[in-house]
Amino acid sequence: MAADVEDNIKQGTKKGDVVISIDHVTKTFGKRNVLDGFTIDLQRGESLVVLGRSGSGKSVLIKCVIGLYKTDGGTIKVLGQDIENLDHDGLDAIRANVGFLFQSNALYDSMTVRENLEFPMRRHLKTVSVAEAEKRIVDTLAHVGLAHTIDMMPSELSGGMQKRIALARTLVLNPEVILYDEPTTGLDPVTAREISTLMNDTQRLYNTSSIIISHDMKCVEKTADRIAILMDGKCYAIGTFDQLRQSKDEKISQFFE
Amino acid sequence: MKLNAYVADLFGETGAISRFIARYFGELFRPKYEVRQFIRQCYIIGVLSLPLIAVTGFIMGLVLTMQLRPSLLSYGVEAQLPVMVSLAIVREIGPVITALIFAGKISSGIGAELGSMKVTEQIDAMEVSGTNPFKYLVVTRVLATTMMLPILTILSDTIALYGSYLGVNIKGHTSITLYFFQVFHALEFSDVLPAVLKTVFFGFAIGLIGCYKGYNSSKGTEGVGRSANAAVVVSSLLVFIIDLLTVQITDLLGLN
Structure with missing residues (x-):
């Protein structure tokens, strides 16, 4: 099934401009409807920010997109594939093309930076030679400006550096889409701005599309082509930063105060 | 509650x-099998536990001999000291003490490591990276504890017997040849096999509980501490429960 999915991804992504389609998705934890008919599309090359209050289900949404959570209803199509109908190998084929930057970075503590970057390559890209893998690692680390950390352990790096390494780990697979889960949370304003710039550079150089979960309005302003506001499990509003900032709706304007 | x-x-x-x-x-x-990770875990769980197991085994043999000597002396059967100590160590004390030390070191370590990986989303990251985290983290560790504990127990028993030999010679003199002749003369296959077999179950329980508590950890760093603590408590308790059950079973089978 994985080979079929890979073929469909190649064909599907050439055909249309929508790389991720989220259609009336519902997700419930206990009695709480975290997602209640959320609908949105991510266009090719677009940077879409999902804005919402803490606990509103933003992270749950992108974890549903990558298949870490199963949805209770609705459909999610990633690169033309309905992820709910994919088996484990099919999901892996999708995940090779969709990077995920975790809020906590999720670098493997017991591995060096090199091993952290090698790990997804060894798992997803079995045909990559050792020399090619090494070149990719070195090039990707150079892109995030941390080539000198290649043999360091994650515990030796600052929060901002760990964030860059985590981004490098997603980029090493040359993904078509990157999902960012609060990429600037916990960082000082200068480092947060650097990360936002790096995200824009990555978008441009790697031709990626991205969904960004964030509360950081400076990051949102810098990175967003469109913003979707997630409220009560639904897409409450959608528009550009300027459109939403000028909104008179209190529920929207509260994010921009 | x-x-x-x-x-x-x-x-x-x-x-x-x-x-x-x-x-x-x-x-x-x-399939597919995580052979490299399994070998790495065998090294971490087995080889790196060896110094601790060796030291405790040696002290166990020495102290047991020194404690038993006065009692045997009062009955005039001091010569039976190697026999008593070897039976006690091989049949019961060696496997149980080794398993408890192992639970304290390994089960808590696994619980804390997997718990920490869970709360920092490393397990999710592994899944996104095309890896089955259960197979990579849990199966390899549980298999390693199941296979390493019997080996560590045999080594611990052997070192304990050397400790006992030293204990015998503190207030007397017995040659090493005579000492081990008495030990091997006293031990039968039915003493060794059930004792080693039960350590397979001890190892399985210790690895499994450590992994279960860590893999299902929640509530942040507090949850990691709780997982590590619960892993030691539950796995230590299980060692005694399994010990009780295996004694009953071997008794029923006429192996005692």
């Missing part, structure tokens, strides 16, 4: 552990 809530929790936890065990066996035999 009310009694009925406690009972419901207990049954819920038992059911969850049962599903965890079923998943373990399901993943254990399904």
